[in-house]
């Protein structure tokens with residue numbers, strides 16, 4: 001753990017304002033998180049505690065009435081909050097990729113999968129269309145999809161939830177990101193498909209060495225996947241530690257309450 | 264005593280289509296629910312759990328088959344009969360809140376079913392409402408709140424109160440905690456357990472979450488594509504006696520709650536559920552890791568392998584033999600928690 005983190009969030013604060021300009025919700029209220037290369041860092045907490053807003057803040061995707069009030073987001077030591085909009089677009093998808101809970105919402109329903117994948121590849125690399133196609137096929141294979149040619153020609157409505165999530169992961173992996181943020185990636189999926197997707201994420205992490213920030217409300221996912229754990233409540237990190245520390249020796253009363261609910 | 268029994272219960276939502284295009288959401292289900300037990304019903308979303316339970320409650324038209332309540336065939340019940348039966352059989356939904364009228368107070372929401380059956384004075388209604396609210400752990404003051412003024416957990420408690428106010432015998436709990444946060448989930452499950460023993464209820468407890476089911480249920484029915492593939496007592500699950508490859512896969516896919524018990528291989532089936540595929544054989548054969556030729560050609564019947572344990576699988580040779588012929592799955596694989 002002495003290594004420098006690939007992603008460090010420092011004292012991040014993101015607030016939402018009411019119409020009169022007063023603070024309505026302190027959605028993220030002074031959060032520090034470190035994500036390391038080749039490790040899975042879980043951010044766990046109940047719904048509404050600020051997990052998604054944390055990840056959207058990292059990606060510079062907060063819109064009004066929300067605002068990042070303060071803090072740093074250090075990607076390999078560089079504060080990307082200082083990036084221009086244009087630069088941030090380069091960071092997103094190239095250095096930090098994201099997978100969301102609902103793949104149907106994240107994919108374009110009227111574009112074939114092959115097109116969306118090629119576009120993701122071409123967005124940050126100048127390669128020929130043919131080369132992009134080749135790579136798309138390889139990516140789909142890499143995320144465990146059997147018949148990549150067929151998938152390339154499909155629209156999202158022709159695919160199951162689990163297949164769509166694999167496609168999302170393929171798109172996220174297209175740029176060999178240093179950080180993958182996965183926000184409840186399996187919450188919408190059935191148990192057996194969840195197990196497959198989690199297995200896939202683990203394998204991809206090992207192969208690529210990327211750092212993963214895994215956001216979840218499910219302590220089972222944490223127990224199964226995480227190396228490091230941050231427990232969030234009402235915009236604040238109440239406890240952090242190794243996965244064993246958190247499960248076997250929780251210190252904060254809220255962590256104990258969460259763990260009590262599953263045993 | 265058998266409280267509920269279904270005989271060959273089936274549901275086809277597209278009955279008007281030509282026979283070859285008909286899809287059965289539930290097919291030929293024979294299930295018994297004993298008085299006083301909690302029977303779990305698990306399976307992936309879309310496998311027919313809600314449809315089956317709604318047919319049992321007669322909230323869904325039955326395509327074929329029968330439902331017996333205390334030995335009496337209620338399949339053909341109409342108005343008057345049904346009205347009387349309604350009192351005894353109730354349902355708690357996943358998202359009780361969304362079925363509430365937002366302009367009704369909690370008191371009005373709970374009084375509604377009551378007023379359908381008993382004419383009483385306002386104060387008598389009030390008393391019953393307060394009593395049932397107390398049972399589900401809510402103060403009297405909640406009676407005057409609107410659904411929007413309640414948290415998710417409180418709304419679910421009101422849903423439970425509404426289901427219980429008529430003193431039913433049988434309650435279907437359809438994913439009662441799936442939309443709740445972890446800490447609340449535990450509270451509501453505990454509440455359901457306590458109410459059951461206090462009031463002598465019988466539950467059909469539906470969930471895709473095996474850990475909740477293992478905690479709540481005496482027996483567990485596993486459903487796959489509209490059919491029951493295994494009915495197994497809880498202790499048998501816990502001692503690794505699950506036999507159907509699908510049950511074993513489900514158990515193995517369940518997440519651990521102990522990071523030291525992670526296992527590498529958790530996926531014990533292949534592919535994904537393909538809806539609408541009809542087959543003469545076992546519906547699970549295309550995802551099964553152990554399928555043999557017979558699995559493609561003949562449907563396995565649900566057979567007793569033990570007094571309380573039924574399995575529908577060709578690969579399982581019954582109780583005289585050595586038990587399961589399957590080589591692959593470690594039968595204790597699912598016991599992570």
Ligand SMILES: Nc1ncnc2c1ncn2[C@@H]1O[C@H](COP(=O)(O)OP(=O)(O)O)[C@@H](O)[C@H]1O
Nearest residue numbers: 016025027046047048049050051052053054065
């Ligand atoms: N657009 C918005 N306007 C106002 N409040 C918001 C908005 N989006 C999120 N919030 C609030 O921010 C808090 C954190 O939300 P979120 O990060 O989505 O939670 P979760 O941990 O479930 O992902 C919640 O209280 C939510 O109500």
Ligand SMILES: Nc1ncnc2c1ncn2[C@@H]1O[C@H](COP(=O)(O)OP(=O)(O)O)[C@@H](O)[C@H]1O
Nearest residue numbers: 276288306307308309310311312313314315538
């Ligand atoms: N009203 C309906 N009309 C047509 N098909 C339906 C209807 N309700 C459910 N179905 C279909 O029946 C199958 C079983 O659904 P359901 O009983 O809701 O499953 P579960 O509760 O296990 O998720 C699904 O394929 C679903 O699409």
Ligand SMILES: [Mg+2]
Nearest residue numbers: 051052053183
């Ligand atoms: Mg979220």
Ligand SMILES: [Mg+2]
Nearest residue numbers: 312313314437
């Ligand atoms: Mg359902």
